[in-house]
Amino acid sequence: MFGIQRNGYSGKLRWPRLGQDVAIVLWPSFLAASVATMICFAFLDPLLIGNDDYPPPAFSSRMTGYAVGFFFYWLVASLSSLLTLYLVRTAHPDLPEKDQAGDEDRGGG
Amino acid sequence: MTGPEMQVDGGLYEARQKIYPREVDGRFQHLRTGAAWILLGIYYAIPWLRWGGRQAVLFDLPARQFHLFGLTLWPQDFYYLTWLLVIAALALFFVTALAGRLFCGYACPQTVWTETFLWMERFVEGSRSQQMKLARAPWSGEKALRKAAKQFLWITFSLWTGFTFVGYFTPIDELAGSVVRLGTGPWETFWVLFYGGATYLNAGYMREQVCKYMCPYARFQSAMFDRDTLIITYDETRGEPRGARKKGADHQAQGLGDCVDCTVCVQVCPTGIDIRKGLQYECIACAACIDACDEVMDKVGYPRGLIRYDTQSGLEGSAKRVVRPRTIIYATLLALLVAGFGYSITHRNLVGLDVLRDRNALYRERPDGSVENVYNVKILNKDANAHEFEITGSGLPGLRVDYAGPTVWVGPGQVQGVPVRIRIPEDALEGGADIQVSIQATDQPGLRATGKARFLAPTD
Numbered sequence: 001m002f003g004i005q006r007n008g009y010s011g012k013l014r015w016p017r018l019g020q021d022v023a024i025v026l027w028p029s030f031l032a033a034s035v036a037t038m039i040c041f042a043f044l045d046p047l048l049i050g051n052d053d054y055p056p057p058a059f060s061s062r063m064t065g066y067a068v069g070f071f072f073y074w075l076v077a078s079l080s081s082l083l084t085l086y087l088v089r090t091a092h093p094d095l096p097e098k099d100q101a102g103d104e105d106r107g108g109g
Numbered sequence: 110m111t112g113p114e115m116q117v118d119g120g121l122y123e124a125r126q127k128i129y130p131r132e133v134d135g136r137f138q139h140l141r142t143g144a145a146w147i148l149l150g151i152y153y154a155i156p157w158l159r160w161g162g163r164q165a166v167l168f169d170l171p172a173r174q175f176h177l178f179g180l181t182l183w184p185q186d187f188y189y190l191t192w193l194l195v196i197a198a199l200a201l202f203f204v205t206a207l208a209g210r211l212f213c214g215y216a217c218p219q220t221v222w223t224e225t226f227l228w229m230e231r232f233v234e235g236s237r238s239q240q241m242k243l244a245r246a247p248w249s250g251e252k253a254l255r256k257a258a259k260q261f262l263w264i265t266f267s268l269w270t271g272f273t274f275v276g277y278f279t280p281i282d283e284l285a286g287s288v289v290r291l292g293t294g295p296w297e298t299f300w301v302l303f304y305g306g307a308t309y310l311n312a313g314y315m316r317e318q319v320c321k322y323m324c325p326y327a328r329f330q331s332a333m334f335d336r337d338t339l340i341i342t343y344d345e346t347r348g349e350p351r352g353a354r355k356k357g358a359d360h361q362a363q364g365l366g367d368c369v370d371c372t373v374c375v376q377v378c379p380t381g382i383d384i385r386k387g388l389q390y391e392c393i394a395c396a397a398c399i400d401a402c403d404e405v406m407d408k409v410g411y412p413r414g415l416i417r418y419d420t421q422s423g424l425e426g427s428a429k430r431v432v433r434p435r436t437i438i439y440a441t442l443l444a445l446l447v448a449g450f451g452y453s454i455t456h457r458n459l460v461g462l463d464v465l466r467d468r469n470a471l472y473r474e475r476p477d478g479s480v481e482n483v484y485n486v487k488i489l490n491k492d493a494n495a496h497e498f499e500i501t502g503s504g505l506p507g508l509r510v511d512y513a514g515p516t517v518w519v520g521p522g523q524v525q526g527v528p529v530r531i532r533i534p535e536d537a538l539e540g541g542a543d544i545q546v547s548i549q550a551t552d553q554p555g556l557r558a559t560g561k562a563r564f565l566a567p568t569d
Contacts, residue, residue: 015318015321015322019318019322020322023315023318023319023322023323024322024323027323028325038187038190039187041184042184042187042190043184043187045173045184061171061296062170062171062173063170063171063294063296064296066170067296067299
C-alpha cells in the first residue's frame with residue numbers, strides 16, 4: 001500500500017481479477033486479430049472467396065468479408081489468450097513466479 | 110478453477126476506487142494540453158482534407174485502395190505499411206531511450222482521450238474536491254442533472270470520434286450526409302458505435318487501468334532504459350526526511366529535507382501512485398507531479414526541481430549523456446529505414462500487369478493454319494495520371510499480338526482488362542511454352558511491366 005488513504009484514495013486502485021482477466025484476454029487478441037486481418041485481406045479479396053463452381057461468392061460485400069474475417073480472428077485469438085491465461089493462473093503455486101512477485105511489489109495498492 | 114487465485118471479486122469495474130486527479134497547472138501541463146490539441150486536431154480534421162478532387166487521406170477498403178494525399182497504395186504495396194510500422198516502433202524505441210515514456214505522457218491516444226474526458230468531467234462536475242463531494246452526496250436533482258450532462262458530453266464526443274474513425278475508411282462527406290438522413294449502412298453504423306463505445310469505455314471509465322493492465326509498452330519499456338534515460342524522479346537526498354514545518358522555520362536545523370509532505374504530487378497523479386517511492390511501471394510520465402511540486406516549492410520559497418525530469422546518472426551527480434551507443438544504434442537504424450522507405454516509395458513501379466488465360470478454350474487453330482490463344486490482360490495503373498499502353502509479346506518465333514488497339518487507355522488508379530489474342534505460325538510450337546507479355550506507356554518510357562503466360566499448341 002502507498003499509505004495514501006488520507007488523500008482520498010481509501011479504496012483499491014487495482015482492477016478486480018475479473019476485470020483484469022477480461023482485459024488480458026480481449027485486448028492482446030484484438031491486436032493480434034487486427035494484424036491478422038490486415039495481412040490476410042492484403043492478399044485476399046473477400047469477393048473472391050467462395051466455391052469456384054457455384055457462384056455467388058461467400059460474402060455479399062467486401063465490408064462484410066472484412067468484418068467476418070476480423071471477428072473470426074478475434075474469436076480464435078481470444079481462445080488462445082484464454083487458454084494461456086488459464087494455464088498461467090492455475091499453475092502450481094510452488095513453481096517460482098519471480099516476475100509476477102516483482103510486479104506485485106511494484107504495483108502496490 | 111481451484112485455489113484462492115481463481116476467485117472472482119466483485120463486478121467488472123465497480124470494485125475499483127475511482128481516481129480523481131487534482132487539477133494542476135504548469136509548464137509541462139501546458140505542453141501536454143498543447144500536444145493534445147494538436148493531436149486531436151489532426152485526428153478530427155484529416156478526413157475533411159481534400160486533395161486533387163478527392164479525400165486526401167482515405168483508406169478505401171471497399172475499393173481496396175489507400176489514398177494518402179497524392180499517393181495511392183494498392184494491396185500489392187502492403188509491405189510499405191509493414192515498413193511504416195517498423196519505422197514507428199523504432200522511433201518509439203529511440204524516443205524512449207532518450208527521454209523515457211514521453212509517448213505515454215504526451216502522445217498516447219489513451220492519455221490524450223482520457224485528458225479530454227477529464228476536462229469534460231471538470232467542466233460539468235467542477236474541481237477534484239467538488240467531484241468527490243458530488244460522488245458521496247445522495248442522489249438529488251442537481252446530481253442527476255450534472256451526471257446526465259457529463260454523459261451527454263461524453264457520449265456525443267465518443268460518437269463524433271467513432272464517426273471520424275469511420276470517415277478514414279469511407280468518404281466522410283457521404284458518411285456525414287447519410288448520418289444526417291439517418292441512413293448509414295449497417296457496417297458503418299456498427300463501426301461508428303464500436304469505435305465510439307471503445308472510446309467511451311477507455312477514456313471515461315478504464316483510464317489508467319489500460320496503462321496498468323493492458324499496455325505491453327508499459328511492461329517492456331524498461332528494456333530501452335539505461336542510466337542516461339530521462340525519467341521523472343523525486344530527489345530523495347534533497348527531499349528526505351520529509352515532514353511538515355512552520356513557514357519560515359529553518360527546516361535543516363530541524364533535521365528535515367525539502368519535502369513538506371503536502372502530498373499534492375500524489376493527488377495530481379492520474380494513475381494514483383506516489384512518485385516519492387521511486388520509479389514505478391504505472392508512471393505514465395505525465396509530469397503532473399513536477400508541475401505540482403514546483404508550485405509548492407515556489408510557495409514555500411525553496412528552489413524548484415525536487416521532483417524533476419532527470420537521469421539516473423544526473424541524480425547521482427554525473428554528467429548527462431545524450432550520445433551513447435544505444436541512441437547511436439537506434440538513430441542509425443531509424444535513418445536507414447526512413448531513407449530506404451523514401452527511396453522505395455518514390456521509385457516504385459507504378460504499373461502492374463496480370464495475364465490470365467481464357468478458360469473456355471485451350472487453343473484455336475485458325476483457317477490459315479496459325480494457332481491462337483486468348484488471354485485477359487489486366488493493366489493496373491497506380492499513377493495519379495491516365496496513360497495509354499501498348500501491349501507486346503515475345504518468347505516464340507513469329508508471335509503476333511492482336512487486341513483492340515493501337516493503345517489501351519487506363520485511368521489514374523484504375524485497372525483495365527483487355528482481351529488479347531496471341532497467334533503463332535503453324536508448326537512453330539508443339540505442346541506448351543512460356544511467353545512474355547509486356548505493356549509500355551506511350552508517354553513515359555519508365556512505365557512498363559512484363560508478365561509471364563503459358564501458350565498452348567496442339568501436340569500432334
